[in-house]
Amino acid sequence: MTQIVGGMRGPAGNLDAVRVYAEVARRSFLRHSTYRGATVAGAFANTVFGFIKAYIVLAVIAQTGAINGLDRTKAVTFIFVAQGMLMLISAFGSTEVGDRVKDGSIATDLYRPVDFSGYWLAADIGRAGFLAIFRGLPPLLAGALVFPIGLPTATVRWLEFVVCVTMSVALASRWWLIVNLVAFWTVEVRGIRSLGIIVLNFAAGILLPLQFLPKGLRAAAMVTPFAAMLQRPVDLLLGLTSFPVVIAWQGAWLVVMESAVRFELGAAVRKVVIQGG
Amino acid sequence: MGELRIAGHLIWAKIRSEAQYPASLIAHLIAQVLVLGLDLLAIWALFLRVHALGGWTRGQVLGLYAISGTAFGIGDLFVSAVERTAEHVRLGTFDRFLLRPAGTLIQLLANEFELRRLGRLIQPVVVLVLVLTSVAVDWTPAHIALCAAMIVGATTMYSAIWVSTAALAFWIPSTQEFANAFTYGGQYASQYPISIMGEWMRRILLTAIPLGLVAYVPGIELFGAANPMGIARWMSFVAPFAGVPVALAAGLLWRAGTRHYRSTGS
Incomplete structure (x- = not known):
């Protein structure tokens, strides 16, 4: 079993693997591009929540002035960029892998001659590529119609942001793998997934930008991988932090989480029970 | 009446089947209470920085x-299952409801009833009890009636929004998230005084999707809260009934939807 999970090795294998991953990502992009109605509806919902959140936050800032560097413009920009990023990091949870464990089709995934974790990373990158354009931009554009939005003009900043968001997608992809693979032991992961969603929404800065939290709570949230998924990249876009800091946090957490995925998967396939018959 | 009894039987059967997996049920209830805890956490964090939002104190906002x-929790428990309409339309299984001699909506709601949705109700009820005993409310008979009218009115309103957005599935599939913007989005918006929203959004919340009428407007009177928009006092007593016309409209939309339904043909 572990041999299969290990995937392809050797120089020729590596090249093939890259091609396979690129193809997986491309197909994933195309697959998500077919859900047109759902994409429009989802972008609409993200935008509506963005408006409400923006008004709440503005009502506070109107009384206090800038909060930890977030003035009116920066706070509103934060909210609409964050609303656009929600789907990239599956802020409301991802069920795909858990469902596949539950119905047994995970066996097919384990048979594949590609690395399991790499396969899902490629699929998530492809999906995120589509969502970045069609779920990411609409809330921002709609927000800009009503509120003052301030985005950087320097190309370098945008390039850095794109790199960091790609890292966010990878981090979130690892996070939901860790959560969903628990299904190997419990079958039903709805409860654990709910907890995952709660922690993520709080610590990533989705509930409120972390600047709004009291000092201790903010500091605690900032060290989590969730802050590295959303809060830190958005801070970077707003010029509140620097690229090396963000990428260092993301890189460190990616190593930790990828190791966790591999450890968990290793343990799972040693005692694997495939559901169904 | 007969239909309600049948629905009651179906719901009871669903409760018993869910009770077969108590651990899963309890885990889900806890998760729901925690999810809603995030909303409270946000209110708490914001009120560490300000003393009032839209002139309302923390206690009043919590109320x-x-x-x-x-209201949203009651609606979620009994009516939110109407969200499943889209799936029944897509799979063609809505046929079943049309074949049986009972209302389609009541059958669907009873069939899809899930006790686990109780989770959305527990936490707000606890907060309600705590708030209503601690916030200064002048408990005259009129105010007791008003408080009850708010809960009934808001429940009616949320249920109507659920039914009408779900009915859209008869014409356009995959509109779930579109519906979420009105149901969950509406619930999010009505947690805060609408006076802090922009003019256009306030107008929507007072007319097209009048959630402001069942929560904020009567709330001004009940909590003796700030009224920066200068809403007439009598409005507070009339507004909770805004749910009735919206519910009637939702019923008509549902009926039009079921008539438009053509099954999947497979």
Whole structure:
């Protein structure tokens, strides 16, 4: 079993693997591009929540002035960029892998001659590529119609942001793998997934930008991988932090989480029970 | 009446089947209470920085949150299952409801009833009890009636929004998230005084999707809260009934939808 999970090795294998991953990502992009109605509806919902959140936050800032560097413009920009990023990091949870464990089709995934974790990373990158354009931009554009939005003009900043968001997608992809693979032991992961969603929404800065939290709570949230998924990249876009800091946090957490995925998967396939018959 | 009895039997059967997996049920209830805890956490964090939002104190905002949350919780428990319409339309299984001699909506709701949705109700009810005993409310008979009218009115309103957005599935599939913007989005918006929203959004919340009428407007009177928009006092007593016309409209839309339904043909 572990041999299969290990995937392809050797120089020729590596090249093939890259091609396979690129193809997986491309197909994933195309697959998500077919859900047109759902994409429009989802972008609409993200935008509506963005408006409400923006008004709440503005009502506070109107009384206090800038909060930890977030003035009116920066706070509103934060909210609409964050609303656009929600789907990239599956802020409301991802069920795909858990469902596949539950119905047994995970066996097919384990048979594949590609690395399991790499396969899902490629699929998530492809999906995120589509969502970045069609779920990411609409809330921002709609927000800009009503509120003052301030985005950087320097190309370098945008390039850095794109790199960091790609890292966010990878981090979130690892996070939901860790959560969903628990299904190997419990079958039903709805409860654990709910907890995952709660922690993520709080610590990533989705509930409120972390600047709004009291000092201790903010500091605690900032060290989590969730802050590295959303809060830190958005801070970077707003010029509140620097690229090396963000990428260092993301890189460190990616190593930790990828190791966790591999450890968990290793343990799972040693005692694997495939559901169904 | 007969239909309600049948629905009651179906719901009871669903409860017993869910009770077969108590651990899963309890885990889900806890998760729901925690999810809603995030909303409270946000209110708490914001009020560490300001003393009032839209002139409303923390206690008053929590009162608004609790009443709107309780109503949403009741609606979620009994009516939110209407969200499943889209799936029944897509799979063609809506046929079954049309074949049986009972209302389609009541059959669907009873069939899809899930006790686990109780989770959305527990926390707001607890907050409601705590708030109503601690916030200064002048408990005259009129105010007791008003408080009850708010909960009933808001429940009616949320249920109507659920039914009408779900009915859209008869014409356009995959509109779930579109519906979420009105149901969950509406619930989010009505946790806070609408006076802090922009002019256009306030107007929507007072007319097209009048959630402001069942929560904020009567709340001004109940909590003796700030009224920066200068809403007439009598409005507070009339507004909770805004749910009735919206519910009637939702019923008509549902009926039109079921007539438009053509099954999947497979």
